[in-house]
Amino acid sequence: MGKALGGSTAINGMLWARGNPKDYNLWAQQGNEGWSYEELLPYFKKSEDSNIKHYSSHHQGKGGKVHLENSHFESHATEYILRAAKELKIPYVNYNAGDQMGIGHAQGALKDGKRWSSARAYLEPAEKKSNLIIKSKSTVLKVLIDENKVAYGVQYIQNGTLYEAHTRKEVILSAGGMATPKLLMLSGIGIKFIFDKSPLSPENRKEEIVEYLKHGKGPLTAFSADLVAYFKTKVSQDEDGYPDIELTFSPKRSNDRLAVAVNVVLMHPKSTGTIKLLSKDPLDPPLIDPSYLSDENDMNTVLAGIRIAQTFTKTDVFKTYGGHLDSEPLPACSFEKFDSDSYWRCAVQHQSICLSDPAGTAKMGGENDTDAVVDSKLKVHGIKHLRVVDNSVIPISVTGHMMAPAYMIGEKAADIIKYFWKSK
Ligand SMILES: Cc1cc2nc3c(=O)[nH]c(=O)nc-3n(C[C@H](O)[C@H](O)[C@H](O)COP(=O)(O)OP(=O)(O)OC[C@H]3O[C@@H](n4cnc5c(N)ncnc54)[C@H](O)[C@@H]3O)c2cc1C
Numbered sequence: 001m002g003k004a005l006g007g008s009t010a011i012n013g014m015l016w017a018r019g020n021p022k023d024y025n026l027w028a029q030q031g032n033e034g035w036s037y038e039e040l041l042p043y044f045k046k047s048e049d050s051n052i053k054h055y056s057s058h059h060q061g062k063g064g065k066v067h068l069e070n071s072h073f074e075s076h077a078t079e080y081i082l083r084a085a086k087e088l089k090i091p092y093v094n095y096n097a098g099d100q101m102g103i104g105h106a107q108g109a110l111k112d113g114k115r116w117s118s119a120r121a122y123l124e125p126a127e128k129k130s131n132l133i134i135k136s137k138s139t140v141l142k143v144l145i146d147e148n149k150v151a152y153g154v155q156y157i158q159n160g161t162l163y164e165a166h167t168r169k170e171v172i173l174s175a176g177g178m179a180t181p182k183l184l185m186l187s188g189i190g191i192k193f194i195f196d197k198s199p200l201s202p203e204n205r206k207e208e209i210v211e212y213l214k215h216g217k218g219p220l221t222a223f224s225a226d227l228v229a230y231f232k233t234k235v236s237q238d239e240d241g242y243p244d245i246e247l248t249f250s251p252k253r254s255n256d257r258l259a260v261a262v263n264v265v266l267m268h269p270k271s272t273g274t275i276k277l278l279s280k281d282p283l284d285p286p287l288i289d290p291s292y293l294s295d296e297n298d299m300n301t302v303l304a305g306i307r308i309a310q311t312f313t314k315t316d317v318f319k320t321y322g323g324h325l326d327s328e329p330l331p332a333c334s335f336e337k338f339d340s341d342s343y344w345r346c347a348v349q350h351q352s353i354c355l356s357d358p359a360g361t362a363k364m365g366g367e368n369d370t371d372a373v374v375d376s377k378l379k380v381h382g383i384k385h386l387r388v389v390d391n392s393v394i395p396i397s398v399t400g401h402m403m404a405p406a407y408m409i410g411e412k413a414a415d416i417i418k419y420f421w422k423s424k
Pocket of ligand 1: 001002003004005006007008009011012013014015016017138139140141174175176177179180183224355356357358390391392401402403404406
């Protein structure tokens with residue numbers, strides 16, 4: 001998605017939420033050997049350099065390439081929400097340390113309050129290595145595969161000129177959850193698509209800019225959320241401890257009043273969509289039909305999540321400080337009674353957005369899994385010397401966001417590939 005060195009980590013919301021151990025245990029239960037939480041934990045830790053509150057040395061890493069911090073700026077709203085959570089008996093958690101149920105300070109991929117993309121983390125330190133060539137402003141058109149189904153390179157275009165890059169070992173495709181399936185299809189490999197994650201959802205800036213640039217402090221260091229909370233709604237059929245809703249709390253300015261945007265994020269959407277080629281022109285975008293909310297369970301879960309979010313407004317701390325739900329109805333839904341279930345259903349239909357976490361579009365699974373595109377070593381079924389290493393391989397969506405799993409997949413793939421070629 002992000003057309004930059006570092007891909008979407010160059011433009012994303014920086015929130016670090018790797019999901020629930022059960023997510024990865026489900027991957028392993030589907031026949032993906034080596035992908036249980038315990039087996040993946042060393043790779044999560046290897047990627048991380050955690051400088052966060054309530055750091056857990058068992059679950060989190062230090063000394064890795066991805067710097068992690070909490071926001072350097074805390075507004076009063078954050079304090080009120082934490083106090084309200086206490087009143088509601090919602091436990092305080094480090095949601096990346098095993099147990100997610102509760103509320104905690106958001107963790108983000110930042111260093112000294114500034115974005116820490118994968119280009120800064122991994123490419124900059126390696127850019128002088130003789131075995132790395134970075135070709136920016138280049139678009140891969142297809143993977144080159146010979147008549148024996150062996151991948152031997154890629155065709156790409158740079159400044160209007162067509163090139164081929166050939167490999168002596170293997171091709172690794174890491175174009176992300178949307179472009180990887182497109183490239184596979186353009187290369188003659190047909191796949192299905194499983195879609196992921198459908199969320200709901202200046203005055204004196206000069207001083208803030210100086211504070212941010214000079215000291216890495218102030219409101220501009222805030223990222224997509226200050227606080228993150230996980231809940232199991234009343235409509236969930238899952239076991240206890242496995243959340244189906246995430247709330248992210250982002251303090252906003254609103255006409256000099258303290259305002260907080262609460263995003264209600266659906267963790268395990270049951271709706272699935274399709275991705276197809278629009279044409280054979282590799283420069284055309286793919287045709288994506290996400291079919292958001294096509295499964296009624298998704299709407300019911302979001303609705304239950306909205307009701308949980310509203311419990312905060314009933315607390316004494318909110319009452320003391322005049323905290324209330326913004327009751328300005330969405331114009332498109334003003335024909336419904338405000339705050340009724342039908343009002344919220346209408347609002348969700350009109351205003352929900354996707355958090356841009358596409359995954360599972362070239363999923364990992366065994367030979368007998370007819371939906372699987374790659375095996376547990378990330379090799380494309382039926383093609384030699386071609387691997388996919390990005391979020392496309394994720395077989396089941398995680399109870400969090402997709403940047404942390406993307407780094408983990410990269411770290412694990414590096415070991416798989418090194419081991420494979422060393423043992424040859
Ligand atoms: C706006 C936004 C906000 C987000 N916020 C968060 C967040 O707060 N927390 C979180 O955990 N996740 C977030 N995400 C998701 C997260 O950034 C991604 O899940 C993660 O970066 C995926 O990594 P990836 O390697 O699979 O793909 P990508 O990061 O998408 O990388 C793919 C790369 O391949 C390149 N590429 C694609 N096609 C071609 C081609 N044909 N030729 C050459 N290069 C190509 C792309 O330009 C890109 O550089 C967000 C994403 C977006 C877009």
